Amino acid sequence: MxxxxxxxxxxxxxxxxxxxxxxxxxxxxxxxxxxxxxxxxxxxxxxxxxxxxxxxxxxxxxxxxxxxxxxxxxxxxxxxxxxxxxxxxxxxxxxxxxLLSSTIEVIDVTASPFHASATESSLPVSVLAGDALKMRQAATLGDTLKNEVGVHSNFYGNVASSPIIRGLDGPRVLITQNGLDAGDASRIGPDHSVASETSTATQIEVLRGPATLFYGSGAIGGVVNVVDERIPTDNTTRAEWMVQRESVNDEKLASGSLVSGVDNIGLYIDGFWRDNDSYRIPGFAEAQPDDDAVKGRVDNTAATAKGFTVGGSYLLDNGFVGLSYGRLDREYGIPGHAHDEHGAEEEVYADLSQNRYQLLSELNFSSGIIRAVNTKLAVTDYQHSEIEEGEIGTTFKNRSHEARVEILHRTFQDWRGGLSLHYKFSDFEALGEEAFTPPSETEMLALGWVEERHIGDWLLQLGARIERVTLKAPNVLLPELEVHGHDDAQQHEAEHGAETPQVFAVQQRFTPYSLSAGAVWDFADGYNLGLSVSHAERAPAAAELLSFGPHISTASYEIGALFVQDEHGFELNTQPVALEKSNNLDITLRKFSGNTGFVLNAFYNRIDNYYYQQNTGLFAEESHQDEPAAEHGDEHVDEHTDEMPVYLFAVADATLHGLEAQYIWQVNDPFKLTLQGDYIRARLNGGGDLPRTPPLRIAAELAYQQDAISADLRATRYFKQDKVAEMEQATAGYTLLDASVSYRFDVGLQELTLYLKGQNLTDQTARVHTSFLKDLAPLPGRSLALGVRGRF
CATH class of the missing domain: 2.60.40.4130 (Immunoglobulin-like)
Known part of the structure; x- marks a missing residue:
């Protein structure tokens, strides 16, 4: 169909x-x-x-x-x-x-259904590209983007960190590769690495706020789009490469990409290799170290990764059509585990692989009602195994395919825009002793519409989208579970999920819709005011509904919203599952001409039926059998018990609001000063705060660029976060000092750049409040990275 x-x-x-x-x-x-x-x-x-x-x-x-x-x-x-x-x-x-000169670097955003840039969109957007991207690129997507306004990282021990947009992450922030879902498992757990590589990207785009019109309910909090040239739109020969060595974890990195072609054929190839040891820190990894704690390193944070992409396009007079194949392999430690029976730390690591096939096509028509037809297809096969002491404990698989067709019409009555038809299918499976969510299939079919027009000094933008989402899980397990409290009064009160394990077949259907209206008013030369109002709805993800089991990465026992707790334990919820619904307001004031510029954003999100993990105050007991008695020639079998805090996916109304600001001053030809900050307040309407909300943050950066030399010095202050959820601990503030210097020179036809960059130069102990591992894995200590990159 x-x-x-x-x-x-x-x-x-x-x-x-x-x-x-x-x-x-x-x-x-x-x-x-x-x-x-x-x-x-x-x-x-x-x-x-x-x-x-x-x-x-x-x-x-x-x-x-x-x-x-x-x-x-x-x-x-x-x-x-x-x-x-x-x-x-x-x-x-x-x-x-x-044209008016601008101190703000203005780069177009390909992830938006409208023409958008940092100075033109009714919604705030950011683009990291060029030399700035190369200097900030890190092993993970979250750490690459952590200095962008309104974007934080959930920092998972430097191995699998994902971006947080305005306090939202997981299934609310969509990660895309060239406009299509990355197709990995990074949205269900912080230990699952995003299957996109930043070292070969040309730009990374961040849409802050609901971007559901073309991208679906998974983008209710925003979109991060990683852009590369894997399907080239021309055949002009060009290449980029880089090699780098970093001190804090002995990281070695090499990457490169090449675009070329002949006649009507465009060709692309890229590849990368990265290897690092566990990273060093100034003190102890644990916030409360015991007598056996080792100082100076976060164990089990070593990683190695490699990958390549090949692609080609047939270039037409009115567009192109192209195909690509990408392979990614990544192996990395999962820090923070010490649960064998002898008290020694077990080696736990993840082995990730992904095959991705992608088709992109753009066909433009010089006359007629239809102006362009853009087609995007992706087929992804992802696998992620968690390995303990050489044996696979749990394997996650995600086989997905996605297609989107955009039909854009020619200007009619000054309106321009079009329709999109969007289909996505995901077959997710988790197998093993710590498979906390059952196998499930999620299917989505959607129709979207967007229009925009100029009226005098005003740009108006309208959009709507409706989806049909189906979630099927034939074998949802309600296992036998013993839980208890930790105070004396509760020690004798054991509760059970079920007297015997029960299996259910679950099928849920949702029809979320989104509406959006925006305006940009150019009220003076070099100034504008953006306003966006929207209503967005989201179908809850499979993990939010169906989880029931131990989650190795968060050291917790997770129970989905499809289960309810009563005096007898946990039972299947027979009430209808609610859609998450948000009403959103964004106001943006910009000045982008002259020697000074600024962007000020204020946002307000009222979210009904917000799904979040609530600490129940209970602890689950998981019994583990040691090696079978037959292997030892005796009848005795030792058992040991792990205790995990129980987190239940609760549903409540919430309000998130905040401010984002950036000010840029071109002091003189070589010097530029940038000041920025962001603040997020996330509360439950019934009282209390949401967990892991990013703290207030301000930063100052002084940059120098003259002839072949570039340099910058950046200080970032993260304030104390004491607005915390029930049973969540406050996190102390800290200040990070970073710097870099680079020198450009030519060798033959190549432009080379030699660079040195330093992070956390004052060797601060810094614990990230948004991290699940904040008490086990602080940020890396002082680090220097030396590298060279080239292009022709």
Missing amino acids: FRKTMIASVVAAGLLASPLMAETISGVVTDENGQPVAGAEVTVIGENQRITTDTNGRFTVTNLNAGEAELHIEARRFGHRNFRFEVPAQGLSNISLT
Whole structure:
């Protein structure tokens, strides 16, 4: 059905094409001093034309309709601008378009259904690209993005950290690779590494706030899109590579990518290899070390990873179609485990692999009702095994496929936009003694619609989406479970999940929808005000509903919202499962021209039926049998018991609100000062705070760039977080000092950059409040990284 719909969309585009255009616009792009801007890109809004200005700043746009036309102009170090014209029958010539210089780096976001950048979107967005991305790239996606405004990391011992957007993570933050779900298991547990590599990415985009219109209910908190060129859109030969060595964990890194081709064929290849030991720290790993604690290192945080991608495209006059294959292998320790019967720490590590096939196609039409048809397909096979003392304890598998077709119409009554048809299927399976969630299948089919138009100084954006989500789990287990409290009065009160294990078949259907309206008002040159209001709904993830078992990475016993607790223990919940519903408001004020610029954001999210893990105050007893007696020739079998705190996925209404600010001052030609900060308040409406909420954070960075030398010095203050959930501990504040310096030079046709970067230069002991391992794994100590990268 879905495949037939995609084919019909492409055929319809061809049938609706008809010649309509004939007029021309020509002119010059200048800066505020009247000097020509070479290399500026001129795009006809609502059409498929993109022209680059010549060395004199001149351009010519052809094949336009007589009537109204809108041009979008962008250039490096300038703010983007839109210009509207009435195009007479004879066309327009010798027009002059002025761009305003900007201290804010403005980069387009490919993850947005609308044209978006840091200075143009009604929702706040961030893009990390170019040299800034190369200097900040880390082994994990969360650690790469942790300095972006509004983004924190859940820091899982430097091996599997994921991004947190405005206090939300897990199934509420969608991680995508070139616009499609990464297809891994990183959304169900902090120990599951994101299956995307930052060292070969060209840019990483962050959409803060609900981005559900084209990406679905899994993006109710935001989207992180990792962009690379695995399916090239041209065949211009270019390459990038880098090698790096870091001191704190003896990390070795090598990566590279190449784009080339011939005739109408574009080719791509990349690869990377990374290896590191356990990282060093200034003190003890444990917040309350015992007599046997070892100082100076977080054990079991070694990792090794490798991967490659090959891709190719057939380049057409009106677009491209391409395929790619990527392979990722990663092996890393899971820190914080010491539970064998002799008190010695067991070696627990994860072995991850993923195969990913992707198809991208963009077809543009110069006439007719349909302007473009964009198609994206991905098939992913992911596996993650947790290995204890050489034996597989638990294996997670996720086989998924996803398809999205975007049909964009030509400008109609000044409105431009289109429809998207989106399908996603995930077959998730967890097998083994610590499989805390049962096998399940999740299927989603959605229809989305977005439109935008300019009215004077206003840009209006509208959107809607409706989904059909089905969750099937044929073997949901309610096991026998003994739990108790830790105070004397509760020691004798044992409760059981069931007298004997019970198995249920579960099938849930949801119909979440999202609505959004946004506006951007250019109330003065170089200033605008953005406003976004939205209603977004989310179907709960399988792990939030079906979990019932020990979770190795969080050292807890997790019980899903599909189970309820009564005086007899835990039973299956027969009440309808609620959708998570949020009503959201975002206000953004920007100044992006001149020697100073700023972006100020305020947000308010009211979320009904918020799913979160509540500490019950109870402890589950898990009995483990030692090696079988037959292997020892006796009848005695030793048993030992682990105690884990019991966390229940509770449902309650919550409110999250906060502020984000960034101020940039170009002090003079070489020096630039950046100040930024963010604050998040996350509360339950019935009283109390949500767990693991990021603390108040402020940062200052002084950057220097002159000729071939670049340098920066950054100080970040994380304040104490004492607004904590029940039975959650407060976390002390800390200050991190980072710096880097680089030198660019040419060798033949290559541009090389030699760099040195330092992190936590004052060797602070820093515990991340958002981390499940904050009392077991602080941030790495002082670290220096030396590297060289090149491109041609």
